[in-house]
Amino acid sequence: DAGVIQSPRHEVTEMGQEVTLRCKPISGHNSLFWYRQTMMRGLELLIYFNNNVPIDDSGMPEDRFSAKMPNASFSTLKIQPSEPRDSAVYFCASTWTTSSYNSPLHFGNGTRLTVT
Amino acid sequence: AQSVTQPDIHITVSEGASLELRCNYSYGATPYLFWYVQSPGQGLQLLLKYFSGDTLVQGIKGFEAEFKRSQSSFNLRKPSVHWSDAAEYFCAVGRTNNNDMRFGAGTRLTVKP
Numbered sequence: 001d002a003g004v005i006q007s008p009r010h011e012v013t014e015m016g017q018e019v020t021l022r023c024k025p026i027s028g029h030n031s032l033f034w035y036r037q038t039m040m041r042g043l044e045l046l047i048y049f050n051n052n053v054p055i056d057d058s059g060m061p062e063d064r065f066s067a068k069m070p071n072a073s074f075s076t077l078k079i080q081p082s083e084p085r086d087s088a089v090y091f092c093a094s095t096w097t098t099s100s101y102n103s104p105l106h107f108g109n110g111t112r113l114t115v116t
Numbered sequence: 117a118q119s120v121t122q123p124d125i126h127i128t129v130s131e132g133a134s135l136e137l138r139c140n141y142s143y144g145a146t147p148y149l150f151w152y153v154q155s156p157g158q159g160l161q162l163l164l165k166y167f168s169g170d171t172l173v174q175g176i177k178g179f180e181a182e183f184k185r186s187q188s189s190f191n192l193r194k195p196s197v198h199w200s201d202a203a204e205y206f207c208a209v210g211r212t213n214n215n216d217m218r219f220g221a222g223t224r225l226t227v228k229p
Contacts, residue, residue: 033217042219042222045218048216091160104165105150105160107160110159
């Protein structure tokens with residue numbers, strides 16, 4: 001089990017540029033989450049998918065943010081255009097969920113995004 | 117929606133001393149409760165979880181937590197802290213039939229020699 005894999009680990013970009021963060025969930029998991037962590041706001045849930053379908057994207061801060069999950073083994077979080085206030089650590093997490101069971105999340109090591 | 121409060125932003129304890137980190141949740145039904153630990157530069161690692169049954173749950177690294185429904189609490193404890201326990205600790209609550217998990221603001225633990 002390789003765990004949740006995120007890439008890149010670090011991303012430095014200039015304001016206005018497009019940023020794409022990538023996540024490979026644990027094989028067999030059917031739910032995927034994107035979180036953002038900052039000192040000021042802590043861990044914020046941005047969006048989560050169940051069986052590749054977005055269930056709740058109410059945490060996505062603005063239209064500049066978009067997330068996709070084209071298949072069970074890959075997801076992206078895109079910011080276009082990026083702004084300095086988007087600087088944060090972005091975590092992807094996955095789990096196995098049924099209608100009557102909530103299993104713990106397994107987190108990747110995160111992508112540290114710096115927008116200058 | 118459910119919510120989690122961790123009243124202590126930062127706690128300092130001496131190595132070998134006991135530890136209790138507080139967590140209060142708000143949710144109308146029986147929650148799924150979790151404690152995670154985050155070391156610098158790392159993702160969150162699950163320490164323990166409560167779904168149902170025995171209200172005292174044991175986790176990894178010698179941690180335990182007790183679910184108290186009457187107090188809406190799920191405090192994390194360890195009888196003797198080690199220097200390697202220095203990290204940030206997050207309490208989280210999930211809902212049945214729903215994947216929406218919410219995290220507290222975290223408590224940073226510093227361990228003095």
